[in-house]
Amino acid sequence: METASPNRAIHTEKTERNKFFGTWLGEKRDLLVLWLTAKLTGVMIALMYSVKRKKRMSHDNGISGIGTVHMVENQSFPPHEFFAPGKSYPIRIRHASATFLDDAMNCIRSMSVKFSHEEFRSPFDLEMNTGPIGLFWSAASFLQFAALRKQDYGIEYKDYYRKYPEGLVGAQVSLRRNPFSFTNLQFYCQTPFLYKGTDGLKRYAKYRVIPFDDEPETGIQTDMSEWDTCNQRILPDEARGRNYLKYEYVDRINQYGAKYRFQLQVHPSSEPDDPEVFNCMKLWDEHLYPWNDLGIIHITKVLSWEDSCRSSFSVGNMPKTLGILPAKSLYDYNSLNYLRMHAEVARKWRLFRYKFGGPPPPVPDNDNRNQGDWEQPS
Amino acid sequence: MDSKPYIDANQDTVVGDKTIRQICLECWEEVRIEYSKTGSFFGPKLKGINHLQVGDSSLIDSPLTIFIEKMLALYIRFSDAMYKLKRKLFPKKMLLHGSKKDCRLVGNLTFAEREDIQVPVHHMELIFWGRTRLGQWKMLSAGYSDEEGKFDLPFDLRAACSWRFRKLIFEINQISHVYYEEVNAKPHFVTFRQIPVPKGDLIGMSYNLRNIQLYLWEYRRDIPLPRVMIKDHNKDAPQYYSKARENAIKAQFIPIELTKLKHAEIIKVDPDKLSIELIQADYPKNLTVAIEEKIPGYTRSDDWFAFRFMNGMNNATYLPDPADPDLSWIYIYGSLQYKVNDQYAFPSVGVQCKMSDKGIPMPIAIELTGPISAWDKNPYQKHRFTPEQPDQWLHAKRAVRVSAALSSELDDHFAGTHVNTEQYAVAAYRNLRLSPVANLLFPHLKEVVLVNKTADEILIGPGYIPSASAMTAHGIVDRCVDVMGALNWKDWTPMRPLSDNHYYALAENLFWEVVGEYVDEFFVEYQDRIIKYWHEVYCFSEDLVNHSVPVFQSKRLNDENDPERTREAYYAERYRFNPNHPRRSVKGQLRAVSPITENKIYDPASDDWNQLKHACKYAIMIATFMHTWVNEHQYEDIGEVKYSSLGLRFGEKPEGIILPESDTSISPDLLRSTQMMWFSNLLSRTEFGFITRDEEGDINPLFKARLMEHKEVFLKYGIRVEDIESRTNI
Secondary structure (H helix, E strand, O other): OEEEEOOEEEEEOOOOOOHHHHHHHHHHHHHHHHHHHHHHHHHHHHHHHHHHHOOOOOOOEEEEEEEEEEEOOOOOOOOOHHHOOOOEEEEEEEEEEEOOOOOOOEEEEEEEEEOOOOOOOOOOEEEEEEOOOOOOOOHHHHHHHHHOOOOEOOEOOHHHHHHOHHHHHHHHHHEEEOOOOHHHOOEEOOOOEEEEOOOOOEEEEEEEEEEOOOOOOOOOOOOOOHHHHHEOOOOOOOOOOOOHHHHHHHHHHHHOOEEEEEEEEEEEOOOOOOHHHHOOOOOOOOOOOOEEEEEEEEEEEEOOHHHHHHOOOOOOOOOHHHOOOOOOOOOOOOHHHHHHHOOHHHHHHHHHHHOOOOOOOOOOOOOOOOOOOOOOOO | OOEOOOOOOOOOOEEOOEEHHHHHHHHHHHOOOOOOOOOOOOOOEEOOHHHOOOOOOOEEOOHHHHHHHHHHHHHHHHHHHHHHHHHHHOOOOOEEOOOOOOEEEEEEEEEOOOOOOOOEOOOOEEEEEEEEOOOOEEEEEEEEOOOOOEEEEEEOHHHHOOOOEEEEEEEEEEEEEEEEEOOEEEEEEEEEEEEEEOHHHOOOEEEEEEEEEEOOOOEOOOOOOOOEOOOOOOOOOOOOOOHHHHHHHHHHHHHHHHHHHHHHHHHHHOHHHOOHHHHHHHOOOOHHHHHHHHOOOHHHOHHHHHHHHHHOOOOOOOEEOOOOOOEEEEEEOOOOOOOEOOOEEOOEEEEEEEEOOOOOEEEEEEEEEOOOEOOEOOOOOEEEEOOOOHHHHHHHHHHHHHHHHHHHHHHHHHHHHHHHHHHHHHHHHHHOOOOHHHHHHHHHHOOHHHHHHHHHHHOOOOOHHHHHOOEOHHHHHHHHHHHHOOOOOOOOOOOOOOOOOOHHHHHHHHHHHHHHHHHHHHHHHOHHHHHHOHHHHHHHHHHHHHOOOEOOOOOOOOOOOOOHHHHHHHHHHHOOOOOOOOOOEEOOEEEOOOOOOOOOOOOOOOOHHHHHHHHHHHHHHHHHHHHHHHHHOHHHHOOOOOOOOOOEEOOOOOOOOOOOOOOOOOOOOHHHHHHHHHHHHHHHHOOOOEOOOOOOOOOOHHHHHHHHHOHHHHHHOOEOHHHOEOOOOO
């Protein structure tokens, strides 16, 4: 018995659900709904963005580079064959600003990593954003997030932030206004992945990429109001151009290259696992599960705009022992990666569309600011 | 609460074959009116207490209308029955549905009134319901807002999103009544507001209902009194009368209403067919009429005058005469600087008294200050009358009775009990929820706001008093503010008895003692919870202080004859007003009510515990005994138009109001006379809700028991404990 107030006693209903109808059948129904939703979402994104406009769903405004990643020698996490000490992989990364075509706007910045120089094929891909937590936490919340975008002149997600406090906090810790460079940001995968090391034990892992030299992160905002969070427009009298961050990255790579520290956090599995372990809105305790250096990423060459557009990443590109975790329903925290994986169809359609007229043009350096889409020819 | 008219002075004087005492007791028994609670099918119907009007109280007398009304009543009964059936078929069981708590409803509650939008509404009961497709209510979560008004209700997301639920509802409940099952208080909750929660919006983590602003017990901003906002007391009142209370007034009051309507019709058609005597005869006899029939002239005697001032509606306060310690003064403050009309006199009064052997202060001189005729309106003119001028003395006593009646009505009854109780009621209902102090106070503070709203309409502006007395509606409000400025719970004590015949003071002291015992025991019993929810007490105190009127200050001291000069000293004695009590300035004005506590968390080192107990005792005392006394004695002291009313007209003669009762040019006119009788009957004879009778099961048995223990002593003072009301609701 619980007591909501001293005035009234509240009892907990004792429900003995029918095991077949209440559990097994329900689970199958949940899986079916999840599968259908993921497929439909992929098709919708393909139709609305890839086919119609040759666009990604969000991270169009980006730049790619290539280089190598070297696994560190002294590893302090459970060993895994793929991350064997001293091992090197070619790497292709892509930095982007979501979801506007203007680097000076208040945006979430991203870094996608591919252990290959290929456009798509690779043994290991990872998609990461600024901010240790996300703006959504399940397939259901992602769909709501998408439905409530309601972007107008660089202002978006008003209703989403009003309704979902965690989404608001996620945005506030993720948005970066006018960072100095892509290279001094910290990027988090946020959602956990499977980590089955050489000892065969099941664990979970989260990844992040941080600046090699422990540079302080720039672009972080404090005391953001709800309105500040919605308002992603450039600042009044903004002197930075629409491509300032990409230009800075090109200059930096051409002159010095860029180094990042690739890290992971490992969490043991227990049966049954607390669902909150998989909640990307909740951080794992760094004292119990510290971040460990996994490798050093060294980017030496910047790719052209066209090649950057063709760079594609997928959470499906992972070894079996490091893949995504199974999801049970739309509300399952792991359903987010499940949804990502099923959005493959959108990527394929986008690349297919590039064959007809090539990728979209580079972002112009004009004064048409706060735009989320390419200008249509008048 | 009727007091036995014990007359100590000359009680053994034989008139005929009985003593005056025996005759008075017989009369007292005789004037107790019992109303039939049954009516015929086509009998007249009163719509309800909220429909009472000085003019036409929506009484239905046409057979066709009555028939239609009956059909309507049947329809309403059918609707009620259907509602009850629905509640029975689909009860809201306090049974938590769902096994996990993986999602939360969050938000915060504040008051909605523009000056209160930052003020959190703490400890409101909140329930998250799922309504199944078959209509069942399933509770998904329950809790209450915290001290900052914030809430966080965990629930099972999958259970809430289940297909079986047609809709999801977030419900905010408030306590409507407190009932007692033996000694255990059972608060009754009613839905204050329901907010639909779209099922599709629930996606896990938390769903923010944001700032929910509640128009909950909002203070009025249109008058400088701590009153609650009620736009329509049938629809949006913060609480409602119980059915039993509505039925009681209907049963008791229809004959009185019919009499008034009959008189009003005759006055319209042929006023010459009516006289004050005929009007008087149509209403049930009051005590003075009954005594006059048996002992003509007795109720106009000095004995009766002295006794009634001591133990009647006015229960006068006696200030020592500065010049002679054997003498004392009763003061009654008249129109003073308040807005008045030019038809009615309302002189200030000083009655000089000398204590008799029987312990009753007998009048030896009367001083009237202010205009008593249309000929001279000098506010400082003074007229002195003594028994040596028998005719003028007789007339002056009537003028005193009338001034005292109006003063008692406005100061002691309306301001002293009704509005005074309301200020505690509003502060209590706004803040007390989980604290046991709610269970202590609510049964005594309920319904006062409703009856005060009715009083605004039928008695204040544009009601009876401004049309039948000197005071205007504005004047009444200003006067009420001043009187309220002298009312404070801090160190309040009952009146000091002057003698064994000072029954009022003796009874008041005894009742205070009983309330004290009851409250003390209650506080011992619920000490832990009162301390745990001390924040509610703090907020209660804050609202009480911040919304109280400015502390009383004499406003005009220009003339040596100005009665205002004695007012502060008189209020200090009458209301135990202490201008030096610790008070707080709010918006630049020192407030009348002292803080009960300044601590958000209980501080054992402070005197807060005793202060809270004292404030609770005071609130209960005012809402019960003090109101009952002044309310129920109206019928005895203003139930005979010629004996006393609320206003004497100036008339056209130089003597003004110092004229015999037979001169109807100064008496209230016929319409006002019948309204006067209607008014005194309404207020004194339509009671419902007594402490010991406990009609609604809302009185703590402990209180009833304590009161019954003193039944015999109260009876000795002429009070039936069964007649002491538990709340101010008429």
